[in-house]
Amino acid sequence: MSKVPELFGSMVFNESVMKERLPKDVFKALKSTITEGTALDPTVANIVANAMKDWAISMGATHYTHWFQPMTGITAEKHDSFITPGAEGAVIMEFSGKELIKGEPDASSFPSGGLRATFEARGYTAWDPTSYAFIKDHTLCIPTAFCSYTGQILDKKTPLLRSMEAISKQACRVLRLFGKDCKHVTTTVGPEQEYFLINKSDYAKRPDLILTGRTLFGAPAPKGQEMDDHYFGSIRPRVKAFMAELDEELWKLGIYSKTEHNEVAPCQHEMAPIFETTNIAVDHNQLTMEVMKRVADRHGFVCLLHEKPFEGINGSGKHNNWSISTDRGENLLEPGNTPSSNAQFLLFLTAVIKAVDEYQDLLRLSAASAGNDHRLGAHEAPPAVVSMYIGDELGAVVDAMVSGKTYHAAEKTHMDIGVSALPNIPKDTSDRNRTSPFAFTGNKFEFRMPGSTFNVACTNTILNTAVAEELRQFADELEQAENFEQALSELIIREIKAHKRIIFNGNGYDDAWLVEAKKRGLSNLASTPDALPHYTDKKNLQLFTRHGVYTPVEVGSREEILLEEYAKTLRIEALTMLDMLRKLILPACAKFSRDLAEGVALKKQIGVDAPAEVEMVRRVTDKTAALSAAQDVLAHKVEAAKDVLTEAFAVAPGGVGARKLSRYYRDEVLPAMKEARKLADELENLVSKEYWPFPTYSDILFYV
Numbered sequence: 001m002s003k004v005p006e007l008f009g010s011m012v013f014n015e016s017v018m019k020e021r022l023p024k025d026v027f028k029a030l031k032s033t034i035t036e037g038t039a040l041d042p043t044v045a046n047i048v049a050n051a052m053k054d055w056a057i058s059m060g061a062t063h064y065t066h067w068f069q070p071m072t073g074i075t076a077e078k079h080d081s082f083i084t085p086g087a088e089g090a091v092i093m094e095f096s097g098k099e100l101i102k103g104e105p106d107a108s109s110f111p112s113g114g115l116r117a118t119f120e121a122r123g124y125t126a127w128d129p130t131s132y133a134f135i136k137d138h139t140l141c142i143p144t145a146f147c148s149y150t151g152q153i154l155d156k157k158t159p160l161l162r163s164m165e166a167i168s169k170q171a172c173r174v175l176r177l178f179g180k181d182c183k184h185v186t187t188t189v190g191p192e193q194e195y196f197l198i199n200k201s202d203y204a205k206r207p208d209l210i211l212t213g214r215t216l217f218g219a220p221a222p223k224g225q226e227m228d229d230h231y232f233g234s235i236r237p238r239v240k241a242f243m244a245e246l247d248e249e250l251w252k253l254g255i256y257s258k259t260e261h262n263e264v265a266p267c268q269h270e271m272a273p274i275f276e277t278t279n280i281a282v283d284h285n286q287l288t289m290e291v292m293k294r295v296a297d298r299h300g301f302v303c304l305l306h307e308k309p310f311e312g313i314n315g316s317g318k319h320n321n322w323s324i325s326t327d328r329g330e331n332l333l334e335p336g337n338t339p340s341s342n343a344q345f346l347l348f349l350t351a352v353i354k355a356v357d358e359y360q361d362l363l364r365l366s367a368a369s370a371g372n373d374h375r376l377g378a379h380e381a382p383p384a385v386v387s388m389y390i391g392d393e394l395g396a397v398v399d400a401m402v403s404g405k406t407y408h409a410a411e412k413t414h415m416d417i418g419v420s421a422l423p424n425i426p427k428d429t430s431d432r433n434r435t436s437p438f439a440f441t442g443n444k445f446e447f448r449m450p451g452s453t454f455n456v457a458c459t460n461t462i463l464n465t466a467v468a469e470e471l472r473q474f475a476d477e478l479e480q481a482e483n484f485e486q487a488l489s490e491l492i493i494r495e496i497k498a499h500k501r502i503i504f505n506g507n508g509y510d511d512a513w514l515v516e517a518k519k520r521g522l523s524n525l526a527s528t529p530d531a532l533p534h535y536t537d538k539k540n541l542q543l544f545t546r547h548g549v550y551t552p553v554e555v556g557s558r559e560e561i562l563l564e565e566y567a568k569t570l571r572i573e574a575l576t577m578l579d580m581l582r583k584l585i586l587p588a589c590a591k592f593s594r595d596l597a598e599g600v601a602l603k604k605q606i607g608v609d610a611p612a613e614v615e616m617v618r619r620v621t622d623k624t625a626a627l628s629a630a631q632d633v634l635a636h637k638v639e640a641a642k643d644v645l646t647e648a649f650a651v652a653p654g655g656v657g658a659r660k661l662s663r664y665y666r667d668e669v670l671p672a673m674k675e676a677r678k679l680a681d682e683l684e685n686l687v688s689k690e691y692w693p694f695p696t697y698s699d700i701l702f703y704v
């Protein structure tokens with residue numbers, strides 16, 4: 001491997017390349033576009049485009065693409081080559097400022113939730129200069145936002161950028177009250193990515209993995225994760241080689257891949273990057289997932305990003321570490337060393353507490369999908385109830401403030417605290433709470449609900465906007481105050497008292513917590529069809545419109561797209577199950593019992609009884625009949641979904657119809673799938689291995 005510093009960012013049109021390749025004044029203009037969002041002059045854009053093209057060609061690129069994040073959750077690209085006809089039948093390589101700034105992919109095949117009729121298929125992509133262009137597969141990729149011609153947003157990135165503006169504006173207002181001249185505040189994100197690596201040869205034999213990303217059948221292996229021997233265990237050489245190449249590929253793309261380790265489940269691993277500005281972190285996480293899949297392929301592996309590829313062992317999540325910092329690099333969620341800096345910290349902390357309490361439904365639905373429904377509340381990931389962990393030390397400070405009592409710090413300083421006499425807030429020394437959905441981890445929050453396949457743009461759009469709203473309310477109130485310190489103290493105490501119910505430092509996996517959470521009035525949106533309809537609750541529409549993040553129509557379209565995605569996912573899973581049952585599992589069971597029966601008959605001819613085999617034939621035959629019946633039930637439910645669909649949309653097109661359809665899949669199709677799986681898994685344990693038509697959990701998870 002060449003030296004890491006040289007390798008790092010070598011495929012990125014980053015600041016040092018810009019500096020080297022652009023005239024000074026153009027570089028300056030571009031820099032102010034990047035940092036302050038000033039519009040770029042067309043002549044400047046032309047020069048930038050040309051420099052980008054020359055650089056890309058020198059790195060072996062032949063094509064360019066606007067790289068965007070439609071509502072499918074994955075990234076999209078359409079490649080154009082740089083070639084333009086030149087004189088005498090030759091070509092020249094060209095790329096204009098116009099092509100850099102704006103693209104026009106045919107938008108008709110991307111989900112829009114009724115926003116854009118297919119006949120008005122046009123949408124356009126607009127360059128996001130804050131995220132560097134990069135080269136992937138001989139193609140210059142330009143990060144962009146994606147909108148319809150009527151201006152409605154069709155992607156996940158535009159609202160994210162808007163939410164970052166919103167929180168910046170409100171946080172700057174608050175900071176001004178503390179006498180700070182701050183022009184810009186950004187949120188930062190470090191998304192930890194979990195994944196599984198399995199053998200390509202096993203994958204190729206499992207239609208369920210190929211078509212749905214998860215196993216729809218599979219009896220548990222005799223061994224699971226109970227020995228805790230995988231987590232942080234030594235990494236097998238083949239996986240190690242994969243990780244080394246993954247790091248190298250990510251570093252080339254300027255992604256700070258930092259930590260790689262084994263996770264709890266067999267074959268499960270994690271990569272944690274160093275945090276970055278939110279929109280860039282989101283772009284980089286999307287790229288990371290893509291690169292993981294590709295590098296895995298080169299090592300004879302398949303990388304599974306599904307939230308629950310295997311039943312009975314842990315699934316995969318994506319921990320969204322989030323904080324806010326100023327243009328001077330001050331982390332606003334870092335407790336300070338003086339009472340006044342701690343007062344500022346406590347105000348931002350209060351804003352987050354209030355935001356999480358008031359918008360718990362939005363945070364929950366930002367992690368809702370068919371795949372993630374298998375994880376949340378399954379004692380391996382946080383429950384579907386959103387709560388916050390702030391640690392013992394900070395908890396004690398907060399308790400003392402609201403109760404007006406004396407604060408007993410760990411190092412035995414006792415003090416009465418008002419904002420003017422805040423103690424040094426000690427860093428939490430207690431164990432981190434791994435079961436909390438939203439945990440304070442010293443200088444940032446870790447939101448642990450999102451699933452491993454998620455584009456975390458949505459989660460961060462919601463988080464940024466919700467906190468922006470609380471900061472707006474605080475700024476409105478405090479800007480009017482005559483005595484700032486007193487008003488600040490009153491506000492913090494009042495708001496913490498009002499939203500204390502969201503703080504829970506105990507074990508989130510404990511069933512008793514669900515009872516307690518209900519008493520506290522916290523919402524428990526157990527499944528995706530329960531969660532998503534809250535997108536369009538009045539308070540949530542108000543939130544998004546007030547901060548210019550989404551229009552109500554855009555929120556409605558998102559709800560509809562995601563509910564439909566849920567129904568479609570379950571439909572594909574059910575159809576895949578039926579296919580596997582008919583073509584693989586039932587025939588295998590029939591053949592096994594028939595061969596056994598033939599053996600029994602042969603033995604009988606020579607006067608030998610075979611009672612054990614007779615019993616096996618009986619058991620397998622009976623269970624096969626039950627499975628066949630379960631298959632019929634499932635087939636019927638899937639077929640009937642068509643009528644539910646027609647009826648639901650006839651009565652109520654759009655969101656309401658999608659709600660009904662998603663509930664039908666959850667309540668009717670999912671249980672029928674579970675029943676069929678249960679019987680098939682029992683049969684797997686009755687049928688001889690040589691007859692079983694695809695690799696089992698033991699084969700996949702322990703023989704890699």
Ligand code: ADP
Binds near residue numbers: 324
């Ligand atoms: P762990 O939770 O495993 O102990 P760390 O505390 O090192 O790990 O960080 C976990 C993730 O949080 C990393 O991706 C890291 O970059 C990210 N992180 C650290 N500080 C911040 C911050 N200020 N804003 C956003 N993410 C952060």
Ligand code: MG
Binds near residue numbers: 192319446
């Ligand atoms: Mg973590």
